[in-house]
Amino acid sequence: MSISVRRPGENDPQVQTTESAQTRPLLTEIDHIAIAVPDLGEAIDYYRETFGAVVDHREVVDSDGVEEALLKVAESYVQLLTPTRDDSTVAKWLEKRGGPGIHHVGYRVTSCAEALDAVKAQGFRVLDEQPRRGSRGTTVAFIHPKDALGTLIELVEE
Numbered sequence: 001m002s003i004s005v006r007r008p009g010e011n012d013p014q015v016q017t018t019e020s021a022q023t024r025p026l027l028t029e030i031d032h033i034a035i036a037v038p039d040l041g042e043a044i045d046y047y048r049e050t051f052g053a054v055v056d057h058r059e060v061v062d063s064d065g066v067e068e069a070l071l072k073v074a075e076s077y078v079q080l081l082t083p084t085r086d087d088s089t090v091a092k093w094l095e096k097r098g099g100p101g102i103h104h105v106g107y108r109v110t111s112c113a114e115a116l117d118a119v120k121a122q123g124f125r126v127l128d129e130q131p132r133r134g135s136r137g138t139t140v141a142f143i144h145p146k147d148a149l150g151t152l153i154e155l156v157e158e
Contacts, residue, residue, distance in 0.1 A: 029108045030106070031108045031156040032070065032106040033102060033105055033106075034079040036093055044080060047071050047078065053073070053078070055069045057070040063132075065085035066088055066090050067082050079106070104153065105152075110157070112157035124143060126142065127142035128142050134156065138156050
């Protein structure tokens with residue numbers, strides 16, 4: 001008996017493969033994995049004591065109601081986020097979830113505006129209609145998790 005193996009979407013003309021893609025990928029690399037935590041100091045201590053990781057950047061982002069600590073891992077970061085206000089989305093997320101966990105994934109893009117426009121042109125919901133200032137002087141925009149396989153995605157332009 002012969003078994004035929006095919007990749008998902010292989011026979012779907014709408015799916016582009018590496019060989020047939022005519023456009024360059026919008027995502028260039030992983031910028032960060034964001035972990036929401038109730039106690040930033042405790043989370044920093046955990047990463048330092050367990051993995052020897054040190055804080056590369058720390059910042060309060062008033063517009064989002066969070067404080068972050070970025071721990072460098074190769075060319076990416078682990079972003080530890082804690083709310084600074086009870087009405088922030090991270091505070092609500094922690095309350096709903098009942099504790100810490102992966103909050104979102106940040107992907108680097110060459111142009112946040114271009115990537116955001118491409119997502120919107122495909123009819124996907126976004127949380128930011130226009131790119132905005134992020135931490136570290138970056139430009140960012142978020143894609144709604146309901147249209148991104150259940151994952152909150154942040155586009156990050158350095």
